[in-house]
Amino acid sequence: MTEDSNLHDPTRAETVAAVPRGLSERWAADADRAFSSALDRPDIYQRSTRLIGALTDVLRQRSRGLAGLVRDWELREQVLAQAVATDPRLTLEGLDTAAVLGAAFTMRRREAAQESAEDRRVAFLAGMTGTDWVVVEEEGYAPGDPFVPYRRLEVHVPAGLAIAVSTMPDETMMATTHHVQLLRLQPDTGRLQDIDGNDPVDFGTAEEREAYVSDLRRQHSRPEAGPPSTC
Numbered sequence: 001m002t003e004d005s006n007l008h009d010p011t012r013a014e015t016v017a018a019v020p021r022g023l024s025e026r027w028a029a030d031a032d033r034a035f036s037s038a039l040d041r042p043d044i045y046q047r048s049t050r051l052i053g054a055l056t057d058v059l060r061q062r063s064r065g066l067a068g069l070v071r072d073w074e075l076r077e078q079v080l081a082q083a084v085a086t087d088p089r090l091t092l093e094g095l096d097t098a099a100v101l102g103a104a105f106t107m108r109r110r111e112a113a114q115e116s117a118e119d120r121r122v123a124f125l126a127g128m129t130g131t132d133w134v135v136v137e138e139e140g141y142a143p144g145d146p147f148v149p150y151r152r153l154e155v156h157v158p159a160g161l162a163i164a165v166s167t168m169p170d171e172t173m174m175a176t177t178h179h180v181q182l183l184r185l186q187p188d189t190g191r192l193q194d195i196d197g198n199d200p201v202d203f204g205t206a207e208e209r210e211a212y213v214s215d216l217r218r219q220h221s222r223p224e225a226g227p228p229s230t231c
Contacts, residue, residue, distance in 0.1 A: 019066055030102020048100055051090050054083040055104035065116040076101050118190030125187045131158050133217050144176035144206045157187050161220050163213055177202050178209040182216055
């Protein structure tokens with residue numbers, strides 16, 4: 001957590017609504033099998049990818065967020081039958097259905113994670129008052145470590161803005177690159193959007209990163225100023 005007189009940190013919503021690790025690993029392993037084992041059978045590959053697409057669409061329609069995705073996994077045979085019923089060209093004959101299911105759930109997982117994050121932001125922001133920058137999401141090692149990612153999201157609801165902070169290993173895998181980006185925030189949906197001309201800015205140290213974040217807060221703390229134009 002950073003220290004700044006203009007930054008308040010009330011009790012935040014949970015930052016991660018995670019799929020159990022063993023389950024996500026199972027999905028990923030099955031997904032690898034789905035796309036690798038059928039490469040020497042173009043017909044199987046095409047039918048598998050078509051079914052994976054149908055399954056992903058059904059998952060989108062059935063539920064929102066990671067919690068719903070985990071519930072749908074418990075009903076995966078029902079989900080599979082529902083997907084097959086959407087198109088007469090879809091059949092299970094000769095397919096590795098476990099691999100196909102794993103691939104679809106893996107593909108849907110990223111979308112569902114984004115939906116969960118948006119819903120948490122909406123719930124958190126609904127009860128927020130004041131005009132300060134507020135940290136709504138934070139996880140990882142803030143000083144920076146190439147093997148321990150860091151992510152933080154600060155929002156300023158009156159201005160409709162967010163500051164996204166993240167880290168990743170540099171090309172040597174021995175040091176950390178720090179990213180900061182100013183984004184547009186939609187408080188009613190929790191969605192974040194890029195702002196033209198506000199690409200991510202990279203830094204070599206956490207100190208440089210936080211100095212830049214402090215400058216962004218000062219520059220964009222007046223509600224009447226509004227977010228930068230995207231025109």
